[in-house]
Amino acid sequence: MQADVRTRTAACSCRGVELVLAGEPHRVYACSCLECQRCTGSAFSYRAIYAESAIVSRKGETRTWRRTGTSGQWLEQEFCARCGSVVLMRAEALKAAISVSAGCLEDRDFPAPQLLHWAKRKHRWLCLQDIAQSRPQ
Template identity: 40%
Template sequence: MELAGDPKMVITCSCLNCQKRTGSVFGVGAYFGNDQIVSKQGDPKLFVDTSDDGRKLYRSFCPNCGSTVHWEAEFMPNAVGVAVGCFEDPKFPEPVAAAWNRSKHDWVNFPESWPKSDTQEFKKNA
């Protein structure tokens, strides 16, 4: 997938789906607007799942290595999430928030400055 510009948002997610998807205790996703997708190459396989809050999640993965490359979710209809590890860039922007902390492993700690949510909903500042 070829993308234009910087991600709109980078977050960590500790939902059970991300834990299964990554084989780790949380995932890190970069979210881009659909208008930032320049092109898609290859022939990824699609896996449809239901998120922890009951909405559909469409994950595309590489049929050769099995890595999740990108996903689209009903809760963010105008965006695509890309696994930050796919960028192979240690200088990729730091996450700005941590979602689904209710299923986070107790020994995982995120920076105090990051907004945190027990779901994927974050309160907007008034």
């Protein structure tokens, strides 16, 4: 890895799981689908897509849970076996990529979402007008 490449560390709530990532994400997005609302316990998920090859190191025990999305393809959440924080997600549609929970990166300057998926499911109070919305779902 080059010395000038930025790294970020994603960690779960108990700090038992850490994932070190090199470089910048391909895209940062928010999703207001009901599954993301349930997963996060919030109004939306906020995630960053990285190439799987961006993983420099990882530690800690994780578990996975897989579901089928509305597209019929699988989505898999990877979470800390101890505290349950969802650190990353994999999706059948994301070839050789991972989607990292942006809140786990603890970076106040992390880029804002560029895209909002499932905008029609967002909470009415949620104002994300400067973010592009994906096609209607």
